[in-house]
Amino acid sequence: MEHINIFIKAIFIENMIFAYFLGMCSYLAISKTVKSAIGLGLAVIFVLTVSVPACYLLEKYVLKAGALRWLSSDFEAIDLSFLSFIMFIATIASIVQLVEMIVEKYAPALYTSLGIFLPLIAVNCSILGGALFMQEREYATLGEATVFGLGSGVGWCLAIVALSAIREKLRYSNIPGPLRGLGITFILTGLMAIAFMSFMGISL
Amino acid sequence: MSLETTSASAKPKSTKEALFSPKNKRLLYDPLNDNNPITVQVLGICSALAVTVKMEPSIVMALAVIVVSAFSNVIISLIRNIIPTRIRIIVQLTIVAAMVILVDQFLKAFVFDVSKQLSVFVGLIITNCIIMGRLEAFAMANKPWPSFLDGIGNGIGYGVILVIVSMIRELLGSGELMGFRIIPESIYKMGYFNNSLIIMPPMALIIVGIIIWVQRSRNKKLIET
Numbered sequence: 001m002e003h004i005n006i007f008i009k010a011i012f013i014e015n016m017i018f019a020y021f022l023g024m025c026s027y028l029a030i031s032k033t034v035k036s037a038i039g040l041g042l043a044v045i046f047v048l049t050v051s052v053p054a055c056y057l058l059e060k061y062v063l064k065a066g067a068l069r070w071l072s073s074d075f076e077a078i079d080l081s082f083l084s085f086i087m088f089i090a091t092i093a094s095i096v097q098l099v100e101m102i103v104e105k106y107a108p109a110l111y112t113s114l115g116i117f118l119p120l121i122a123v124n125c126s127i128l129g130g131a132l133f134m135q136e137r138e139y140a141t142l143g144e145a146t147v148f149g150l151g152s153g154v155g156w157c158l159a160i161v162a163l164s165a166i167r168e169k170l171r172y173s174n175i176p177g178p179l180r181g182l183g184i185t186f187i188l189t190g191l192m193a194i195a196f197m198s199f200m201g202i203s204l
Numbered sequence: 205m206s207l208e209t210t211s212a213s214a215k216p217k218s219t220k221e222a223l224f225s226p227k228n229k230r231l232l233y234d235p236l237n238d239n240n241p242i243t244v245q246v247l248g249i250c251s252a253l254a255v256t257v258k259m260e261p262s263i264v265m266a267l268a269v270i271v272v273s274a275f276s277n278v279i280i281s282l283i284r285n286i287i288p289t290r291i292r293i294i295v296q297l298t299i300v301a302a303m304v305i306l307v308d309q310f311l312k313a314f315v316f317d318v319s320k321q322l323s324v325f326v327g328l329i330i331t332n333c334i335i336m337g338r339l340e341a342f343a344m345a346n347k348p349w350p351s352f353l354d355g356i357g358n359g360i361g362y363g364v365i366l367v368i369v370s371m372i373r374e375l376l377g378s379g380e381l382m383g384f385r386i387i388p389e390s391i392y393k394m395g396y397f398n399n400s401l402i403i404m405p406p407m408a409l410i411i412v413g414i415i416i417w418v419q420r421s422r423n424k425k426l427i428e429t
Contacts, residue, residue, distance in 0.1 A: 018406070019405065020250075020254060020405075021249065021250050021253040021254050021405065021408075021409075022250050022328070023250065024249040024250040024253070025246060025247055025248065025249055025250065025333040028246050028249065029246055082305065082308075082309065083305075084327075085301050085304055085305055085308070085327045085330055086298065086301040086302060086305060089297050089298075089301050089330050089331070090294065090297070090298065090301075093293060093294045093297050094294070097294070122293055122297070123293075123297075123331050123333060123336045124331065125250040125251075125328050125331040125332070125333075127331075128327070128328060128330060128331045129250075129328060129331075132327050132328070176417075177420075177421075177427050178416075178417050178418075178419075178420035178421035178427055179413075179416075179417045179420075180427065182243070182246060182416055183413050183414075183416040183417045183420065184413070185413075186409050186410070186412050186413030186416060187409070187410050187413035187414075189406075189409050190406045190407065190408075190409030190410035190413065191406070191410075193405065193406035193409060194404075194406045197404065197406065
């Protein structure tokens with residue numbers, strides 16, 4: 001039950017885009033067509049689902065205060081949490097590189113359709129943001145961390161697909177020149193975020 | 205004789221560019237308007253929106269980004285010829301992460317309250333696309349000094365937008381600037397209310413959208429077709 005709560009909360013109430021604005025850059029840049037939006041969305045879901053639990057294990061067994069207890073009792077006093085940024089980003093970057101290699105080997109069609117997006121995911125703030133939120137909220141089990149990663153990925157994918165669908169329709173409307181392109185996209189995202197605010201305050 | 209000395213002293217100047225030649229000045233000024241990282245290059249938006257509720261954290265955030273982007277640009281530019289291209293993203297991320305840890309520890313030591321307000325966003329400077337974008341686009345191909353100026357310029361361009369947005373939000377949202385009350389008590393007694401919607405995160409997006417609108421109607425060459 002707890003897992004379903006975390007999942008739904010991560011998609012709607014604490015949506016990565018509409019509540020925290022994470023992964024905004026690629027969100028705005030790659031939402032011109034629905035097709036590429038879906039591709040990037042799926043890649044983000046995948047990377048988040050793999051990297052959040054990986055960072056959870058790293059946090060639990062290496063970085064947290066007293067986490068090195070399993071090695072020997074001498075290390076009980078060591079607190080490596082100030083290294084978490086560099087460890088998390090290294091983990092994420094190498095997972096992305098690994099995913100890229102695996103996809104290239106076993107699913108070449110998917111690889112060509114994702115193209116440049118896969119390596120770009122390493123610098124997508126929503127991945128590192130997911131790992132840091134996982135650290136801040138102190139999920140109790142590996143399962144909960146995985147579900148949180150999956151949920152935030154699905155939420156991000158949902159947001160980018162919705163925006164790209166609206167932008168495809170927008171091409172036929174008459175927008176004032178200076179507002180065209182980036183400006184209207186910002187305002188649209190703001191309005192969508194206000195709509196998503198209606199989920200706020202729902203306690204699960 | 206005198207002619208010889210002047211020509212001799214002029215010679216090293218022609219091979220070595222002046223520190224603030226017009227070209228280098230452009231590196232510094234361009235990101236403020238024509239090539240602003242937020243409104244034109246669409247980089248570094250995530251953090252720009254989340255920290256702009258009050259002015260103080262956004263100024264601290266802007267300074268942090270200026271420091272990190274300037275110095276990571278210099279470091280990458282110094283070692284640009286020995287980085288293997290296949291793993292350059294990991295190398296870049298590691299250097300940026302090391303700089304961010306320095307800044308984070310510095311903030312925790314000297315302005316603890318602000319660093320608490322910024323929470324995960326200091327860490328997210330690592331994946332701030334401005335820094336990665338400038339490393340990829342500029343520092344990998346240029347000498348250290350121009351890279352340094354480019355880093356400072358883009359950091360300032362980012363900071364300017366941050367300060368404008370946070371000024372609007374703090375003034376309308378809580379009637380204060382930098383924590384000092386601007387809108388006097390008597391106006392509240394006449395029935396004025398703080399606009400609590402503007403403190404909500406979505407309004408930051410709409411304000412940035414309006415800033416883009418204003419900038420592009422003044423600067424016609426930026427208009428997209």
